[in-house]
Amino acid sequence: MTIREKRTLISQFAAALRQRSPQDKRDLLVADTLDSLCRHCDLYDAARVSSNPFHPELLRTIAAADLSSDALFSLFECLAVLVHLRKLAHPAIPLDGTEEELLFEFEHSGEWLPDDLTLVAHWYWHAPAALLDN
Numbered sequence: 001m002t003i004r005e006k007r008t009l010i011s012q013f014a015a016a017l018r019q020r021s022p023q024d025k026r027d028l029l030v031a032d033t034l035d036s037l038c039r040h041c042d043l044y045d046a047a048r049v050s051s052n053p054f055h056p057e058l059l060r061t062i063a064a065a066d067l068s069s070d071a072l073f074s075l076f077e078c079l080a081v082l083v084h085l086r087k088l089a090h091p092a093i094p095l096d097g098t099e100e101e102l103l104f105e106f107e108h109s110g111e112w113l114p115d116d117l118t119l120v121a122h123w124y125w126h127a128p129a130a131l132l133d134n
Helices: 004-020 025-039 041-046 054-063 069-089 097-108 119-133
Strands: none
Touching: 004 025, 004 041, 004 054, 025 041, 025 069, 025 097, 041 069, 054 069, 069 097, 069 119
């Protein structure tokens, strides 16, 4: 399933998140990044890697309309991986401010480090380089 095909659902989820968490900075960043995902859906779809587990996870969470803290944390991770892959796949097309802010938060929060043994750390810090080398 492509981002383009799910734009309406993604936009509705972002709106619901803004209503639920109008003061939470990270939730608003997720909502704004979801809007960026919709605006740039063709770039994200073109940067999709079939083995990337974060693309289907993002779509599953949104389809379930899950606004729990755990789901939103997972969405933040999914978005970080997807935005990073899009940045690397299309280096001549700059990210918008929201996308840049999400990557900055991911990289500088101290929650995710390159030497973490987590799937998200692998996909963010290591897999893109390996994918681009092939």
